[in-house]
Structures are given as C-alpha cells and as structure tokens.
Amino acid sequence: MFSFFESQRLLFYYLGFLAFALAVLTKGIAGLFFGPVILIYALINKKLIGLLKNPHTYISFLGMAVLVLGYYFGREALNPGYLEIVSFNELGGRFEENLGSKKFGYWYHLEGFKNYRFAPWLLLALLALPLAYYSKDDKLRKLTTLSTLAVLVHFFVISSSSTKQPWYDLPMYPFLAMLASIPLWILYSALQKVNLYSFALSGKIIAFLLLVVVFRAPYQEVWDATYKPSEPPWNYETMGSEHFLFNVLYGKDNLDKAKVLHLGNNDHLRFYKKVLAQKGIEVELIEPENLQSGDVIVTCQAEIQSLLNENYRLELLNDSSVYRKYRILSANRKSPIDHR
Template structure:
C-alpha cells in the first residue's frame, strides 16, 4: 500500500479547481487562525460551502509540515490507508481470514478510480468521505451481526464526520442502510432501542451545531448550501457537468475499474452460493450498498467522475469474494500438499491476476506524469514549486496570468509564508523596469506587441521579461 498511497505524493503541482481551492482555504485558515468560517482571498467562501473537517486537517498539517503539497494531500492518503485497514479488520474479526482482507485491499488500491487525482492522491474531499462512509456502513452491518451497542454509536459518529467532511454526500448511504434494515427485519427493534436515539441526537447535534454557528458567523451560508449542494446540484445540472443515467457504469468499465469490473456480479453470485452464512450476508449487504448508492448518484442531474468513489471499498469486497474463493480452493488442493513441500499455486494465481493492475498503479503513482494535454497548462506549477525550493530566482518579479488561478495562488501564498513576495500583476498597465513571469502565450504576445521589452530568460513555456516602457 505504501507506494500507491504515499509514494511521490508531492510530485505533481497543486491541481486546478477543487484541490487548489481547498489548499487556499487551508492556508488562509492556517494564516489567520480562524477555524469556523472557511475563506477564499480572505473573505467568507460561499462557492465552497462544505464543512471544514478536511480544511482543519490540512491547516493543522501546514503548521507541522510547512505549506506544501504533502500537507494538502496527506489527509487523503491516510484516509486511504485507514480504509484499507477497515477492510482488513472486518476480514480478520468477522470472516476470520487474513487473505480475504488482503485481496480486497489489493483490488482497492489497483482501482484506477480510487488511487487517483480527486481520490487518495490529491487534497480533495472524497477519500476522507469514503473512509467515514465505509466506517459507518460496516459498523451498521456489524451491529446487526453482533447487536453490540458500540457499533451503533460508531454508525452515528462516522456519519457525523462524513457530513462534516462533505455535507449532504455524507448521508447518501442512508437509503441503503434503511433498506438493509428492512430486509433484515430489524427496523422496529432499532426504533425501540434507546441507544439509536441517543446516537442520532448526538449526530444531529454535531452537524446542526456547525451549520448554525457558521450561519451566525457568516449570514447567508445556509442559503448558499441549499443553492449549491441540495436543490441546485441534485435537481439540475450544476456548472456544466451533465451525464446520462449510465455515466458511472461507463466510468467503471472504461476508465476506473477496468481490470476488475466484470468480476463484480460474479463475486456477488459466489458470495451467495458459498455455504458460509457470514459471507452470504456480507455479499447481500455490499450489493445493497452498491445498488442504492449507484441509483442515488445516477439519478442526480449533476455528474462528476469522483462522486462514485465511496463505492470502491464495497466493490472491492464483492470482487474479493470470487478471487478469495479460487485462492482458498487452490490452498486446499490435496495433490499439491502431497507432491510439493509448499503449495505455491494460490500465490501464483494471485500474482498473475494482480500483477498487471498493480504495475499500472505503480506507473501512475511512482512516476506520476502530466497528461500530454495538461503539460503546458501546469508548467507554471512546476516553475513555482521550484521557486518555493529556491531553485528559481523570482526576487522583485510579478506573475502575469489570466483565468481561474487558484493553483497558482497557493504557491504565491506558500512563497509569502517563506518570506518571498510574488504577486499577480495587470499586464495591460506595466511600468518601466518591471520584471514579469509569463506562462500563457496570448499574454506573451500582448507584451511583445505593446511594450519595449527584453527577454531575460526562457524556461520551458515560461518567459521572463524586463519591461522598458510602452511602445509609442
């Protein structure tokens, strides 16, 4: 798990859109010490209306590790590790098998849609959300299996943490859990249990407490939550992210679970057919969670590729049911034990099955590279990363950039934190003697056409100019 989850986590520069927005939220919280209201450019952030649990973790890590990519991304990587630990814990305690958990983890960390950008490899909400939704669901399952009250409290605690991570997305497993309770005939016993109401009250208090405090500190917040996350996102296409009902299925089959997706129905069938009651019930539970969550996100009008990330631990368990059954059968072969000192066949099977998916995972994480279409766009990120390390001289210079620039703003914040000032500048009003850094070709062209200038240095797609004055 180490290389897929943690290896070279800081190699790629901060990504545009969500990761960079959250990174700037975290820096400003770290810089000001104000922990209740997330800000962007030091004003209350009404575009990103999610609660700040992830932001708190990132800001805390900036105090410990400094302002860098690791501080932004480490919570996601650790969440991935803990999610794997949950699968292993379930396997050891409930199925009494190390190897089932091992196989489920192997499937999970070789899923392109899980160990990826917006998943465990970047500072986005979804890996942390998946940790808490997985914990909540498995605790719910464990409660019905054992009737131990502590698991019921874990359900509500994890649900509260999921909501404080990504708002309403933390509740999207609730329909599946309700349906499973109906299928098990446990709705009335659950409703008669006083601990259910104590846990529910605690969960609601934690969630409502944050939202009400945030509204009191920044009036209009609750309306923004409604517009951006509830009616505004689920009932209509938001920010030009449409998709048909099968959007997520095509994602699994073509991009994000390509090595394993055909084994999902096979794993469910095997899980039902095995003469093992615990495996049967776990298969049914995983299937209910997967189908219900898939329906919820597929009916939504707004579609984004990472909305399905909470499904991956449950898909991994269904796939593991088939792989583990073959693995276990090979371990029990009598002739192998009679003719071989050590039965290697189950491990050969597992190696052959997993080596290609794992190799591809290592290629994506050990040596992460930009998509060819993105390389030019992110060149400025690599330049600013080098500047942060002292490898580029930016003293007394300004940055010219047009468009959404939160990925660059993070590095300007990080440089300022280290005592180096680099600001954005208006390229239509440059003064004689100014030195500017220009990554975008249309701005370079503007400088060439409108200013007497000198090219100081060219570094890849980055050009440094010294301005002598406007052309007459």
C-alpha cells in the same frame, strides 16, 4: 452497522451513528447517501422492525442530530445566511440545477468506472454476485448484498443529480473493491487447499503467487505515481506553470527573470513563489495589463497565448509539452489588454 447486524453489539450501533454524524459534518447531505442502504439491508434481512422498536435507535439518532444541528445552527449564528446557502447547494439546488459542471448524461459515472476508473476490476465485481449467492458462507452473502446495495443506491443518487463531477462516484469504490475481492478470496481459499506432489505448502505458495500476479499492475501504478509522477495532458492547462516553478526549484530550469502569467486562481503558484523566495529566488506573478516590452513570460493557458499573439510581437524562447516561455518584443496595441 454491518458488524452490529452480525453481532448485535450496541457498541457497533453507536459507532455506526457516530460515523454518519461525522460524515455529515464532513460532506454535508452526501454523508447520508448510504442511510437508505442500511434501511433496505435491514428490510431484506427482516431486521427493520427490530431496529424501529429498539430504543437505542432513537437515542443514537438524537445524539447524531444534536451533533449535526448544533454545528449547523452554530455556523448560522456566526455567519447569517449559512443555512440558506447549505439548503440551496445540498438540499435541492445541486440536485435540480447544474452547478459548475459540464452537461453530462445519466450514465456519465457508469461510463467512467466501466471505461477507465474501475475497468480492470469490473468483471470481478460482477462475478461476486453469483459466486456469493451460491456460497455456503452466510456472512459473505450478506456482505455482498450490503456492498451491492451501497453501489446501486449511491449510483442512482449521483446519476439523478443535474450536477455531475468526476469525484462524485468516489464513495462507491470501497464497496466495488470489496465486491471485486470476493472472487479472488474464493479462488485464494480454494488454492490454499491444493496439495501437489504431497507437498503440504504447495497450495499456499500457489495462492500467494496468484496475489502477486493479480496485484502487480496496481502496485506498479502506485509506485510510478509516487516515484515517477507525471501530469496527465488535461492538467497542463492549469498546472503547466507550476511544473516550470517546480523545475526551477530543483535546478532543472532557469527562471532568468521570467514572469509567470496565469489567469484565475493561482494559489498553487503562490506556494512555489514562497518556497523559491526562501532560496533567494524571487518569482513575479504578473497580470496581463501590466505586461511591457522586454518582459519574459511563462504561461500554460491557451487563452493567455491567444491574448499575447493578438496584442504583442513575440519571441518564443521555450516550447515544452507543459508550458511556453515568450519574450515580448513590442506591443501591437494602444490600450491595456481586457482579459475579462
């Protein structure tokens, strides 16, 4: 849409509406969160009336409606009640009620990107506003305005919702990244013009070194995450048993007839069960009520460890930072465990 405002080419206009349609088909009502941004941006640049008078606006909107409504009504025909569920989850329920998240305050997402998600770049993003305002580059000012509006509108919507999840703020980061890049671009452009000791390429070399210094840390993080992956401690509760099976797969640990005990969804464990089965290693995923004396158990969940300690005499075989391996010596109970 920004390209359309700058060039007035209808191709960009239709592509913009197509992008909105695909966003709605992908993420539901969240795909329209940036719709008000376009309207406000058009109003600021005195182009809103022109959009409303443009017949292509209504043609594009009609095409978008056909795509989106066709899908939703098609799903309703195949799965009666689908629209009711969508209405509750996306048109009010998730906004008015807390659905599946902890109770967080209004500024939860601000604290997130201020303290750790966008911490190194926040100052640069804030510097973009005054730098772009005083810039002679009209397109740079407009891009800054659009990106700022996108961040503010999206932040207001997700912060006003009763349901808050850590990933709700992700659509803001491309726009925050553009804002953070503006001071770097201005400095980079200025350094390219530097001419030290009559050496024509000195400015370009200095500008390149600036980029190396600035982006070394994030590229190092990407490298480490790719080639030296590590699980954050808060994931151990759900992913510890997966790490055990991963180590078994690559010969870093031995199964030794151990059974994996995990409450809740265990699709991530079933994946490794299938992969290991192809190598002739059978993994048994066991339920608490099926435990017997002599079983060797691998678990990573504190709830399971409490159940085991309450109901069995145990021998701790392995206490890693990620998972624990026990042998059940005998039972301290007369009836099956109730883990519900």
